Amino acid sequence: MATRNMHRQTFWLIAAGTFVLLLSLLLVSPAGAEPPAQETEKYCLSCHGNPDLSLTLPNGDELSLYISQDDLDHSVHSSVGIECEACHNDITEYPHPELEYQSARELSRAYYQTCEKCHSANYEKALDSMHAQAAEAGNLDAPICTDCHGAHDVRPPDEPRSLISETCRQCHTEIVDTYRQSVHGAALMEEENSDVPVCTDCHGVHNIQDPRTVQFRVAEPELCAGCHADEDLMGKYGLSADVYSIYKRSWHGVDVSVYKAKWPTIWHESAVCSDCHGIHDIRSTDDLQSKVNPDNLLATCQQCHPTASPNWTDAWTGHNEISLERTPALFYVERFYTSFTPFVLWICVIYVALQIIRGIVDRVRRSLS
Amino acid sequence: MSAKTKRSLPPVQHERTFPRFTVAQRWEHVVLMLSGLVLLLTGLPQKYREFSISQDLLSTPERIELIRQIHHIAAIVLAVEAVYHLGRIIYLMAKRRLPGDLLPTWQDVRDAGHMLQYLLFLRSDKPKFGRYNFEQKVTYWFVFFGVLIMGISGFIIWFPVQFTRFLPGGVVPAAKLAHSTEAVVAAIFIVIWHVYHVHVERTNLSMFTGRVSEEEMKEFHEQEYERLTRQSESNAKPGVKK
Numbered sequence: 001m002a003t004r005n006m007h008r009q010t011f012w013l014i015a016a017g018t019f020v021l022l023l024s025l026l027l028v029s030p031a032g033a034e035p036p037a038q039e040t041e042k043y044c045l046s047c048h049g050n051p052d053l054s055l056t057l058p059n060g061d062e063l064s065l066y067i068s069q070d071d072l073d074h075s076v077h078s079s080v081g082i083e084c085e086a087c088h089n090d091i092t093e094y095p096h097p098e099l100e101y102q103s104a105r106e107l108s109r110a111y112y113q114t115c116e117k118c119h120s121a122n123y124e125k126a127l128d129s130m131h132a133q134a135a136e137a138g139n140l141d142a143p144i145c146t147d148c149h150g151a152h153d154v155r156p157p158d159e160p161r162s163l164i165s166e167t168c169r170q171c172h173t174e175i176v177d178t179y180r181q182s183v184h185g186a187a188l189m190e191e192e193n194s195d196v197p198v199c200t201d202c203h204g205v206h207n208i209q210d211p212r213t214v215q216f217r218v219a220e221p222e223l224c225a226g227c228h229a230d231e232d233l234m235g236k237y238g239l240s241a242d243v244y245s246i247y248k249r250s251w252h253g254v255d256v257s258v259y260k261a262k263w264p265t266i267w268h269e270s271a272v273c274s275d276c277h278g279i280h281d282i283r284s285t286d287d288l289q290s291k292v293n294p295d296n297l298l299a300t301c302q303q304c305h306p307t308a309s310p311n312w313t314d315a316w317t318g319h320n321e322i323s324l325e326r327t328p329a330l331f332y333v334e335r336f337y338t339s340f341t342p343f344v345l346w347i348c349v350i351y352v353a354l355q356i357i358r359g360i361v362d363r364v365r366r367s368l369s
Numbered sequence: 370m371s372a373k374t375k376r377s378l379p380p381v382q383h384e385r386t387f388p389r390f391t392v393a394q395r396w397e398h399v400v401l402m403l404s405g406l407v408l409l410l411t412g413l414p415q416k417y418r419e420f421s422i423s424q425d426l427l428s429t430p431e432r433i434e435l436i437r438q439i440h441h442i443a444a445i446v447l448a449v450e451a452v453y454h455l456g457r458i459i460y461l462m463a464k465r466r467l468p469g470d471l472l473p474t475w476q477d478v479r480d481a482g483h484m485l486q487y488l489l490f491l492r493s494d495k496p497k498f499g500r501y502n503f504e505q506k507v508t509y510w511f512v513f514f515g516v517l518i519m520g521i522s523g524f525i526i527w528f529p530v531q532f533t534r535f536l537p538g539g540v541v542p543a544a545k546l547a548h549s550t551e552a553v554v555a556a557i558f559i560v561i562w563h564v565y566h567v568h569v570e571r572t573n574l575s576m577f578t579g580r581v582s583e584e585e586m587k588e589f590h591e592q593e594y595e596r597l598t599r600q601s602e603s604n605a606k607p608g609v610k611k
Contacts, residue, residue, distance in 0.1 A: 251545070258418060262428075263430060268430075305530055307530050309533055309534045311533040311536065311537055311538045312529075312530065312533045312538050313538060314538025315529060315533055315539070315540075315542060316538070317542045327539050327542065328539065329537070329539040329540050329542075329543035330542045330543045332543075333543045333547045336547075337546070337547070337550040341550070345557055345561075348507075348558060348561055348562050351488075352561055352565045355565070356565075356569075358488045358490070359570065361490075
């Protein structure tokens with residue numbers, strides 16, 4: 001009897017223990033699923049929410065340690081639970097370990113490397129970029145992830161689209177200001193046009209390359225053709241989508257395509273799009289300031305053909321098909337060679353063919369007789 | 370010469386030949402042929418760059434430059450020849466000694482009609498041709514205008530900036546198209562027409578030897594043969610002075 005009681009007691013003990021364990025699991029697990037980050041953000045901001053919090057680095061840089069709640073609220077990271085410790089993974093306790101950076105820049109260049117943890121593809125692309133090369137060459141101001149994307153206030157980089165040009169403008173002020181006067185830039189700034197190219201459409205995003213190289217130059221017509229050979233897109237703006245295909249047949253275009261196919265590393269002087277239309281200052285042909293406006297065309301040609309006279313500009317057939325109104329000489333020559341000459345050649349062929357037949361027949365007749 | 374042979378009257382069978390082209394004319398043909406060939410061989414790879422043989426030839430930018438220089442040198446040679454030819458025509462015209470045998474006549478049209486009937490088995494006799502038959506006249510004039518077009522358009526695209534000082538700019542792309550197309554047209558013509566008539570139909574090397582045999586004279590230039598023999602019979606003077 002006593003042993004049975006003992007057994008019953010043990011059973012209840014185990015049952016109670018299991019119940020408490022299950023209960024604790026039930027109670028604890030939702031608490032555990034909640035990102036501890038949210039806790040760290042609140043925890044960290046208890047100090048770093050103080051606008052006056054700052055630190056002087058050994059080189060004399062005043063480093064503000066203030067993080068605004070507003071920045072964090074609008075960042076793409078905080079809202080999905082990626083918080084302070086995701087990047088500041090060297091700080092796990094308070095008091096923090098001593099900072100070993102000499103300058104604010106050095107600190108940024110150290111911390112941005114944590115971007116690689118999640119964004120390894122883009123991070124690696126950026127390492128191949130012109131910017132990374134500049135840094136390697138010793139320019140520590142060359143941009144790193146956080147310079148373009150922000151650190152605590154990382155937001156979608158293209159909302160609105162014009163923000164991209166603003167980001168680049170931080171360093172490339174003059175170029176972006178020129179771009180904003182261009183037909184592309186003006187449409188972007190005025191109406192947030194989603195068709196016009198922004199900086200990154202031509203230069204690339206993370207692996208931005210030096211645009212002054214032979215490789216960039218020789219590939220340029222295809223770059224522009226990406227949009228300018230697109231019939232739907234060009235039709236929307238009343239532009240011809242044949243500009244690229246006609247250019248390819250032109251003197252300049254043939255030269256460039258030969259170089260591209262055979263000697264992509266050898267510099268060539270034959271004109272590519274930007275040589276005539278401009279680079280960041282591309283304007284509509286009707287714009288009086290356009291380099292290819294009829295009034296300015298001669299000067300543009302003279303960049304390469306310095307002794308060209310006013311008649312010269314008509315030698316450029318533009319990006320237009322042969323037509324009687326625009327290029328009468330070309331029109332008649334083309335007509336001559338598509339109608340009269342084939343006619344004459346066919347007559348020659350038929351005549352010679354008849355001669356051959358008659359010759360064979362005569363020979364056969366002679367051998368039979 | 371023919372008259373001399375006739376006068377001495379050797380009893381042995383002797384192939385009689387007739388003079389056809391002067392040394393100067395034969396040299397002109399050699400220069401035209403060689404410079405034309407060089408121009409074609411250096412020009413076609415530039416036009417048809419996509420062919421592998423062109424790619425091999427134009428393998429470096431320096432090679433392109435070299436090929437263009439050869440093309441230009443050959444162009445100058447042909448231009449000099451063309452100017453000589455035209456100059457000689459003008460000189461002979463001024464002296465009223467230009468033989469008219471190469472000028473197209475109504476007789477050529479009639480001959481062509483006759484020949485066509487013969488080729489279509491509607492007639493059994495060939496027309497009696499004069500010194501130059503209409504086939505040869507077609508060759509001459511086709512090449513004449515071909516060289517003219519190639520020369521003018523070639524120099525325009527060689528010196529486009531200079532030409533547009535006094536010519537409208539539109540001539541440059543027109544010249545480029547003409548040069549590029551005429552070259553092929555001329556090449557096709559020479560291969561079909563000229564090569565057939567002087568190498569396939571019969572081997573006619575009179576442009577190199579300068580002379581034509583009596584046989585050929587009878588068969589291909591019967592009218593001229595009759596004229597010459599009549600002439601040499603009636604008056605003992607050499608009858609081919611032209």
